[in-house]
Amino acid sequence: MAESPFMDQSNCFNCHFPAHFCSVLQSGRCINLMAFFLYISHKMWQEMAKYGRKLVEHGLVESNFGNISVRAGDKMLITRSGTALDEITGDNVVEVEIQDTSSLDIIASSETVVHREIYRQTSALAIIHSHCPYAVVESLLAGAGEVIVPVDSEGQYFLGNIPVVGGGIGSLELAENLADALSKHKGAVVYSHGTFAPGRTLGEAYIVTTQLEHSCRVKYLYELAAVKK
């Protein structure tokens, strides 16, 4: 009997695609290239568009900030530079290499180098970068290289201490700092900038994003109330 190409219920271990994108290959191992064509044919950008809209609708980012990517084997799809996250279409996502730089890097998000390093150093299959306002405020209060300590029980349980990472936008320093932080934590906040949340799916990355912002919001309001007491 042919070996199943699926490492679990959701992802093929060869190409990292969600199983339902590889269903025609269930009788044997997939081939990255075939899986990639299936990936494109099923318009994965629609999933990116769905979470881009949710981020904006829920106030987790202003429309023209932030970026989203998904891993597809040795490549990733990432939003183009300047893409409004609530207006993502197939025309404003680009495919670039993970191990090497790509000629399309020039039109991809300015944070492509950061997404690339996270995929290289962690098991992430999807990444959401958002400019969540309370997370940015708490990063300013904590300082780069420090941690944000959640005061809500859910944040303490699911996130633990949230690392605040330093480094310029789109810099190699930031990429290395974030990849290191996300190999040990579920999510991180870039100092004075915003959140980075990885996941096996965009849905998971979205949930981590909301958890980061929720915990930072509760912490800010709690400490504000405590001062007024």
Ligand SMILES: [Zn+2]
């Ligand atoms: Zn940003």
